[in-house]
Structures are given as structure tokens and as C-alpha cells.
Amino acid sequence: MNAEIVAVGTELLLGQIPNTNAQWISQKLATIGIPVYRHSVVGDNLERVKDTFQLAQSRSDLIVVTGGLGPTEDDLTRDAAKDVLNQDLMEDAVSMERIQMYYEKNNRTMTENNKKQALVLSGASVLQNDEGMAPGQIVEAAGKVWVFLPGVPSEMKMLMEQRVLPYFRNVFDLKSEIVSEMMRFIGIGESALEDELSDLIYEQKNPTLAPLASEGEVSLRLTATGESDQEAREKVASIKDAVLQRVGSYYYGSDEVAIESRVRDLLKEQGLTLGAAESLTGGRFIEKMISLPGASSVCQGSLVAYTPETKEQVIQVPNFIIKEFGTISYECAEVMALNAQHLLQADITVSFTGVAGPDPSEGHQPGNVFIGLQYCDEKPIVEHYYFDGSREKIRNRAVKKGYELLFHKLKKASS
Amino acid sequence: MNAEIVAVGTELLLGQIPNTNAQWISQKLATIGIPVYRHSVVGDNLERVKDTFQLAQSRSDLIVVTGGLGPTEDDLTRDAAKDVLNQDLMEDAVSMERIQMYYEKNNRTMTENNKKQALVLSGASVLQNDEGMAPGQIVEAAGKVWVFLPGVPSEMKMLMEQRVLPYFRNVFDLKSEIVSEMMRFIGIGESALEDELSDLIYEQKNPTLAPLASEGEVSLRLTATGESDQEAREKVASIKDAVLQRVGSYYYGSDEVAIESRVRDLLKEQGLTLGAAESLTGGRFIEKMISLPGASSVCQGSLVAYTPETKEQVIQVPNFIIKEFGTISYECAEVMALNAQHLLQADITVSFTGVAGPDPSEGHQPGNVFIGLQYCDEKPIVEHYYFDGSREKIRNRAVKKGYELLFHKLKKASS
Incomplete structure (x- = not known):
């Protein structure tokens, strides 16, 4: 199984924003063991979006598309998907109601083009968007799985975490779970840390240990796979103990701690x-x-x-x-x-x-x-x-x- | 004419780093009027890199490739380009000498695999790399222009600015020059600025004016095209005067000033x-x-x-x-x-x-x-x-x- 992440939006091709959505989704897919083979970015042009979708369909098993779901004429993801996946677009009543409520709550008048955001593919599971207007969609078609998500990072992330990743775990029956922990050290250099841990770093296959130097400190990424989350966690915990025994006096915390x-x-x-x-x-x-x-x-x-x-x-x-x-x-x-x-x-x-x-x-x-x-x-x-x-x-x-x-x-x- | 930016590197597909190279190159190509139609990212896998190059060759006129030029077995850009562009690889004497000097200067012994970095396509113009080891290359083949650049941002940027962009201006005989200036304002909101300038923003085609709100301040991007740099600059200067006459009291500087x-x-x-x-x-x-x-x-x-x-x-x-x-x-x-x-x-x-x-x-x-x-x-x-x-x-x-x-x-x- 392999995945492709497609971003739709001319702003990316003009270099106005970096494609951090693809980076974030890649990280998430890596943690559940889905290999990403390609990222593609295409602008707001119907023919090229369709080409890109066709190509993705021909070469990838799972395609995650971000962007192009807004209300303007430049938002073409729905139209391209309709043609390439050969499905009708239909109005999703729940989404429509949410969009109308959004305008009422903000005391603004909804313009006609906003209705477009409630259109979904006829075979889609609709992912209601609590952070914005356009819903996400999951569609299985011709043996491929498609996920369509808004381009706004907060909306995309919320839908990925709450709906899409749990769905993947289920539908792909992911056997191997990946657990990783970033241990953080201060007061020891990267080469000294590597020296102290060289046998573990070079001989261990599961978990793996990867040191990384940053400004004035060193991190060590521990990554383990197991048949269950618990098994992977236990592997990480046991190698962590071994690391702490050797260089624990420099350890100050893990993951996001500063x-x-x-x-x-x-x-x-x-x-x-x-x-x-x-x-x-x-x-x-x-x-x-x-x-x-x-x-x-x-x-x-x-x-x-x-x-x-x-x-x-x-x-x-x-x-x-x-x-x-x-x-x-x-x-x-x-x-x-x-x-x-x-x-x-x-x-x-x-x-x-x-x-x-x-x-x-x-x-x-x-x-x-x-x-x-x-x-x-x-x-x-x-x-x-x-x-x-x-x-x-x-x-x-x-x-x-x-x-x-x-x-x-x-x-x-x-x- | 249209361009595609291809990044080679599994680290991008794992989400370890964002593809800021593609963003930066896109911005630069936009300023000289070359439209970018696609970004592609592919991992360190020879078949997939070759596929990606073939596809780029079939659909794009200009292909800028970053990454995959280093000394390790995972660095496959040279090998893929050799097959797809149908050119031999040969050792570039100047690059070889630079690589050897790099090791001598740092008192380190050069390992055999580093020699690989001096290999270039037989038809390439070699771009010597003052910031690192592997040189960049420009190759014209089958009516397409290929540029190969290291993935390290500082090396890529230096080669783009000093060698590649001047080459593009020449070879593509770019008639229209684009000049842009980002005017910065503080103490006026985005909508008030838009109100004051609405006729200019909505009626002007060249230069264009685009307001942009950021935390606690507002910017206005002026962009003009002209047949010469001077003509474009004059257009920007004249619209800037008009803007200053209306909202000059909020203006504090342009471009990178804080x-x-x-x-x-x-x-x-x-x-x-x-x-x-x-x-x-x-x-x-x-x-x-x-x-x-x-x-x-x-x-x-x-x-x-x-x-x-x-x-x-x-x-x-x-x-x-x-x-x-x-x-x-x-x-x-x-x-x-x-x-x-x-x-x-x-x-x-x-x-x-x-x-x-x-x-x-x-x-x-x-x-x-x-x-x-x-x-x-x-x-x-x-x-x-x-x-x-x-x-x-x-x-x-x-x-x-x-x-x-x-x-x-x-x-x-x-x-």
C-alpha cells in the first residue's frame, strides 16, 4: 500500500505559502505505518487538477487531497473529483445547515456561492467540519481510497485526527503500530551522546535510536514498532531505561517539553x-x-x-x-x-x-x-x-x- | 512556457522537513515571469525518481530538480537523469579538485564515495558550488531545460541567484520584467486601507495592489511589469507616490524592514x-x-x-x-x-x-x-x-x- 498527498492551490505554486499540510500529513501517516511515495502540488486549473487526480489514481492506493473546497470559482477540487471518480455531486443537508448557521451566528448574509461548499460526492462519507464550513470527504472508488480535506491547516488537522486517522486504522487493518519518543538532553554534545550510546544506536533495529543536534542541546528519537500499541510502547520504555542509565543526568524531558x-x-x-x-x-x-x-x-x-x-x-x-x-x-x-x-x-x-x-x-x-x-x-x-x-x-x-x-x-x- | 519543481528526498515524504525549496524557487520564478504549474516530491527510489523525471519531461518545459546529489547510495538524481535524459555521466575535473580541497582544508580523509559528487551529465553546464561539494548543473535536452541543484537550502539559493536566474533571463529572452515592493503600514486596519485605496486596488491592472493583514499591521504589495526593469520600477514608484498621498501617515517602510x-x-x-x-x-x-x-x-x-x-x-x-x-x-x-x-x-x-x-x-x-x-x-x-x-x-x-x-x-x- 502506498499513499500520495495532493495539494490544490495556486498560492503554493506562487510560493506564497509552503506546503506544510503535506509535511504534517506525512508525519501522521508515518506514525501509523502508511508509506507516502509522492507529494504533488497543482494550481487552480480544472484540466490540470483532473490530470493530477487521474495520475494519482493510476499510481497510488490512497490519495489525500487538501485544498480547493472553498466557495469561489477557483475552488475546483469537487468538480475535478466528480469527473475523475465518476460520481455525482449532491448537496449534503447537514453541511448546508451548518453553513447557514455559521452565517447567522456571525450576523452576515450568505451569498449564493457558499452553497457550493455543501456539495459532496454521492458515494462519500461526509466529515463534518467544526472549525470551518466545507466538510471533508472519504470516498472509496475503483479500489482506491480518496480523502478530501480543506486547505486551512487547523480544519485539515482537526478532521485528520478526529476522523481520518481512526478510519485508516480500521479500514487498512493496520497491524503494526509505531510509537516514538523524542528524548531531550542538555549539557552533553551530540558526539559525546553518540559515543555513550554507540552500541545501541548502531546495533538496535527495533527500537531505533537517532540522535539529532539542535541549538545548544541534543535530542534522541526512539522509534519502535509492535503488533500492538502496548508492545511498541513497552519496547520504547525499555530502551529509554537503558539510555537513562547511561546519560540520564543530561536528560530533561521528552517530546514537546522545552x-x-x-x-x-x-x-x-x-x-x-x-x-x-x-x-x-x-x-x-x-x-x-x-x-x-x-x-x-x-x-x-x-x-x-x-x-x-x-x-x-x-x-x-x-x-x-x-x-x-x-x-x-x-x-x-x-x-x-x-x-x-x-x-x-x-x-x-x-x-x-x-x-x-x-x-x-x-x-x-x-x-x-x-x-x-x-x-x-x-x-x-x-x-x-x-x-x-x-x-x-x-x-x-x-x-x-x-x-x-x-x-x-x-x-x-x-x- | 511552464515550469515544474521536483524535489528528491525521502525525508520530505516522512514529513521530517517541509519543502521550502519549492516555495523559494517558485517565488523567484514568479518574479521573472516564469509560471510554475506543478511541484512534485519523490523519495530516494531509482524507479520512482525516473518515473517522475519522465513525467516532468512529458509535461513541463523547464524542470528544476533539488536534492539527491550527495555522496551516499541514497543519492539517485544523477543516475535517474542519466537514463531519462540519455546522457553519459563524466567526472568534472574542477568539481573533483574542489571536493578534494574541501577535505584537505578540514583535515579529513576523503572517502571513495565522495568522488561521485563530481559526476555530471555530459551535456551539462556545471555550476560550481561555493557553499558545499556537489555542483549544480543546467542541461538542455529534447527541447526541455533541466536544472539540477543540491537540496541544502543555502547551496541551492546561492546557485539559483548567482547562476540559474541570470541564465533563465538570457536563454528565455524574458521580455517582461517584474518589480514588486511590499509597503508596510501601522496604525490603520486592512479594511480602512482598502477603503482609502479601493479605486486603485480594483481598477489598476499594472501595477497591481494587494493588501495583506498581519499581526497588528497591514502590508500592500505593489507589482508592476514592464519591458525593462526601469519601466517596471517607474510604474511602481508612481503608484507608490499615489498611495503615500492618501495613507502616507501610516507608512513606515518597505520590504524587509520591521x-x-x-x-x-x-x-x-x-x-x-x-x-x-x-x-x-x-x-x-x-x-x-x-x-x-x-x-x-x-x-x-x-x-x-x-x-x-x-x-x-x-x-x-x-x-x-x-x-x-x-x-x-x-x-x-x-x-x-x-x-x-x-x-x-x-x-x-x-x-x-x-x-x-x-x-x-x-x-x-x-x-x-x-x-x-x-x-x-x-x-x-x-x-x-x-x-x-x-x-x-x-x-x-x-x-x-x-x-x-x-x-x-x-x-x-x-x-
């Missing part, structure tokens, strides 16, 4: 509050924490001081430190972390000072960064780093490193 | 410095400014105070204001802007306090935001807004609105 949300959780558990004193990171460190819901119970704030004068005035960095050591120094980072603790009335503070570039500053090259950490009544610690890359990259690496230091400190304190 | 960089420029011109006092925006306002190179000459910093206590302690908001009016109030926003000016020694300060959600705070629903603006020695002004949407959206709208107020204030001061 390091700052793990830090937030640890702060909450330990009843501690966080503050910052930021120069080159310019508020980005505390911003990441405040982006999270529930930040107010653990986050006091940040003193963003971008000039020597504001470091003196706002963070009370003594003038002699700036004169003697400069603002880009161990000494300045230390007193920034220390003073911010008092000024922000926070239990823990992190300070950042350094050169993001593009130009050198105070005789230091871009990439030199000092990060201070003041934990409760302990002596402050300061680390000096050199980060490679652009202004943007240096600032991101500094922020990530701040959370790394904080995470390991909090983890140690809780153990 | 509102914060316009504000930075105005601050520089006027020799003024900026500071902020941030609660719900959590540092995001000042972060946007500090992300820009050259921020240090105009940006003092920000007092990020996320709790009532830090507002008292750090921004010196009097306790009676918090008790009597709450932190989410005109009064609090006003004193935040006022005090930050003094504390940060900034000429202008912007303050933000409000509810980002998901939960209400101090009896206010999410979306209620107060923004204060303290300009030099003028009386501070405070505006109350209601922004719809998620926590993320509310915070972004607040930041954008802060820059909008600042931009209009600075523009007025300079005129």
Missing part, C-alpha cells in the same frame, strides 16, 4: 523564585519564562541594562568594577547576579554580560559571554563561554546556557 | 534613548530592539517586573497605587513609564501592564492591556486596549502596539 518549562516546574516544586540581570540577552532569558502560563508564581522579573550607566544605576554595579574590569568580566557578571537577587527579591538570579556583535566591545570579540548564577545564599558562580556564530545565535546560545546551568543546579538541589 | 528598526532609526536621527517598564510583555518589547545591531546607541534597558512586589521594589510604583487602582490600571502604567524614565536615564520610556491570560487577574479578563508612553519632559500618556486571542497573541499585539505609539510619536516630533 528546557524553560522544566526549569519552571523545578522552581515550583522547590518553592523558589527566579530573576535575571541581562545585558547582551536583552530580556530574552526572562521572556522565555514569562511566555509560559503560570510564570507569575515563579518569576519575579529582570533588570535589562544595556549600557554601562544603566548597569550602575539600575543594577548598582559599583563604578570601580566597570572601570577596573569592564562590563564584560567575571566581576561584573558576579555583582549583577548578586545585586539582582536583592533588588528583585528573587531566590535565584542569572546574569548575562558579553559581546553579541557584530562589532567587538571593550576589547572583547563577539561570542565572549559571562554568565553568573546566584543560588539562594550560596556564593555566586560565574562561567565564561565562547559561542560561535551570528549575533542572533550568540544571544540564543547564551539564553540556552543560562537555562542549562539553572536546570542542573535545581536538579542537584532536589536530589 | 517597525522596531524604523523606530531605532528615528531614535538615532533625533539623538534620543529608549527604555521600558514591562509586566505582561516580560522583556519582549526591549528584546526586539536589542535584537537589532546598533541597539546600544539608542537603548538603555528595561525593568521587567512581573509581580506587584517587584513593581514596588524595582519600578518604585507607590504602594497606594497598587492598593487603590491595582497593577492593571491607567495609574500603574503611568507611574511605570514615568519612573522608568528616571531609573533608566532614558529620554523615552514605554510601559506595559495587563492580562495575557489564560486566567483573569485582579478582576480583569485576558486581553486588557494598558500601555504608557513617557516622551522627554511631556506629560505621560496611557492607552487602554483590548486584544483578542491567546496569551502569545496578546503579548505580541501589546509589543507591536508599543512600537506603533512610539513610531507615530517620533514621526510627529521629526516633522
